[in-house]
Structure formats: C-alpha cells, structure tokens
Amino acid sequence: MSFAWTPHRFSGGALALDLANSVILRFDPARRVDRFADPDAILAFVPAAQAFCAERWLFQDMVATDAASRPRLLALREAIDVHFRRRVLGTDDRNSLSTLLDAASQALRHAPADGALEAQSAHSALRLICEPDPQRMKICGNCGWLFLDRSKNRSRTWCDMAVCGNRVKASKHYKRKRGEPEP
Numbered sequence: 001m002s003f004a005w006t007p008h009r010f011s012g013g014a015l016a017l018d019l020a021n022s023v024i025l026r027f028d029p030a031r032r033v034d035r036f037a038d039p040d041a042i043l044a045f046v047p048a049a050q051a052f053c054a055e056r057w058l059f060q061d062m063v064a065t066d067a068a069s070r071p072r073l074l075a076l077r078e079a080i081d082v083h084f085r086r087r088v089l090g091t092d093d094r095n096s097l098s099t100l101l102d103a104a105s106q107a108l109r110h111a112p113a114d115g116a117l118e119a120q121s122a123h124s125a126l127r128l129i130c131e132p133d134p135q136r137m138k139i140c141g142n143c144g145w146l147f148l149d150r151s152k153n154r155s156r157t158w159c160d161m162a163v164c165g166n167r168v169k170a171s172k173h174y175k176r177k178r179g180e181p182e183p
C-alpha cells in the first residue's frame with residue numbers, strides 16, 4: 001500500500017477537521033476516496049496525528065480506536081463534516097448541530113480511554129463549535145477539505161498552498177497554453 005498519512009493530510013488545523021478530511025474529494029462521487037475504508041489506515045492515523053496535527057500538543061497520549069468503536073468514530077466524522085461544511089456555507093442549523101452533539105456524546109460515553117481517537121476528536125469538534133471566530137473556517141477551493149485559516153489577513157484559499165494551490169496554478173497554466181477558457 002503506497003498510501004501514507006503525510007503532513008499535508010493534516011492541513012485542517014484541528015483534529016476534528018483532519019478526521020473529516022480523511023475522505024478525499026467528497027463532492028465528486030466518481031473520484032471520492034474514503035481513507036478509513038481500510039482499518040489499518042485508521043490505526044496509522046493516530047501516530048501521524050500525534051506527529052502532524054495542529055492540535056497534537058493536546059493529545060500526546062492518544063490511543064487507536066478499537067473495532068467496536070469504529071462505527072461511532074465514523075458517525076462522528078460524518079457529523080463533523082456535515083455541520084461544519086454547512087456552517088461555512090451559512091446553512092447549518094440545529095439539526096446538524098444536534099446530530100454532531102449526539103455523535104460527540106456517544107464517542108465520549110463509549111470510548112475505551114480518555115485518549116481514544118474518537119474521544120479526542122469529539123473534544124476537538126466541541127472546541128470548534130465554540131470557536132470565537134467561525135469565519136476562519138473555510139473549504140479548500142481545490143480538494144474540498146475543511147480547514148482553519150490562521151493567516152493574519154485571512155487570505156488562504158487552499159488547505160495547503162504547496163499542494164492544492166500549486167495544482168490549480170498548474171492546471172490554469174496548462175489550459176492557457178491550450179487556449180481553453182479558465183473556469
């Protein structure tokens with residue numbers, strides 16, 4: 001398996017968003033990939049999060065999700081994505097919030113340890129709900145990932161300039177060369 005949890009995959013700026021971003025290209029059913037479809041990839045997510053996640057200083061004792069907790073982790077992941085994606089678009093409501101709170105509650109209640117991935121992800125989601133500056137959360141213009149824009153002038157468009165920013169630039173350059181109109 002050539003897949004690896006590289007630093008780029010932790011561009012979200014918060015564990016809850018990195019978790020949601022374990023699905024690639026959510027908006028495109030033909031190309032969408034769920035990295036958590038492979039249970040080994042869920043196990044490998046934990047040490048990578050401890051190395052690369054922006055919130056890593058909060059969970060150095062993180063432990064992997066056991067098989068019994070996996071459905072709760074995935075339910076929490078989907079609730080995080082739905083609620084915060086809607087919040088960025090201004091369409092979140094008490095349904096998406098209560099679904100997220102329910103999923104966070106279940107993850108916390110049944111986690112085998114305080115440091116379990118699903119418990120730490122629930123804490124991260126709750127911190128984001130209380131984020132005093134919700135405008136900082138954005139959707140990457142290339143890959144659709146959720147991320148926090150911590151730049152001073154809030155000018156980030158891409159989850160990761162080095163990956164998505166460059167990809168868009170390269171495709172614009174290619175289209176210009178072929179004389180195609182830019183989107």
Ligand SMILES: [Zn+2]
Nearest residue numbers: 140143159164
């Ligand atoms: Zn991106």
